[in-house]
Amino acid sequence: MTTPLPLHPNETLLWEGAPVPGLHRRRLTSFLMLFGLPFLLIGVALFCYSLLLYPQAADLPDGGNALVTTAFSLPFAAFGAFLVLGPIIEARTASRDVRYVLTTRAAYVQRTGRFPSLKVYPILPSTALELERGTRASTVWLHARVERDSDGDLGTTKAGFENIAEGEKVFGMIRDLQGKTE
Template sequence: MAKAWEDCFQPGEKLLWEGAPLPGVRGRAKIIGMALFGLPFLVIGGGLCIAGLVAVFGGQTLTEKGLGLFLTLFSLPFVGVGVFLVFGQWYVAAQSHRRIRYALSTRCAYVAKSWWTQTIESYPILPASSIGLEKGQSADSVWFHARDEKDSDGDRSTTRIGFEHIADGDSVYRLIRSIQMGTE
């Protein structure tokens, strides 16, 4: 994070913990599904691009060369989407731990993300807040906020917000519990 967490705090608020997700790719099933979806874009777009380039450089007439140029330019968005879906999302998933930072103060949980722009979200830790600890094999997640959402069809879903894939989930969970009880 470029600036200090304390710049976001209210008077009297103190930093108790800060961290980040552990490195690694998460959500492999979703990534593989999207890669399979993107494979036809890549194969067909790549084939059209190659066919267009062959026509541009091997065409006998100006019409063949023009059609080849059109075909090459037409195929580029499909190749781009295919490359991103098949390869790019692996890179984005592997780098996400570098773009997310977490902090816990005596009053709030903070989540900072820096992708295209930097955002900082704060979630007050209240006595009535529903919290949870999810133990994993190599990393834990501590949940401290749930948001009910409604989609365009009227279906409801709950999105959990928390410190995901951290190394010291037990100690962070205990800190949040102590904030709730007013002992921190």
């Protein structure tokens, strides 16, 4: 861990880890990247085309049209870049910026980097525990909350140890802790 965790005096460290580097959920990631590729290509092409037209503008309205087209292309290029490059950047930085710790009382998720945070999830007998197996890594969900979004629709927000190599081992350790806290 980059900074020491605020552990209680009778709390001991059981496991510490980080996400496995690389792309996970390849089908979803590939779909999103393919979906964003036309936005990126068209946005960049339109941007370059309008920049080429601007110096050739014969009068003020033609120059204004070239500038409007340039401004119009930027959101498309940005959206495409987010969908195409976002998963690659996230795959490279998640293993460096996220640390997981399991103690005898709680699970800690520490994020460093741009938006640092430390989240603590107590291990209780009523903790909603779920193991999601993957091909290269597994995810242990240990917190689920039903929330309403801005439209008023219900959605479930999950938190836990995402894409860890020792998913089954950690899942078993948490199950054992739940049995001891009854």
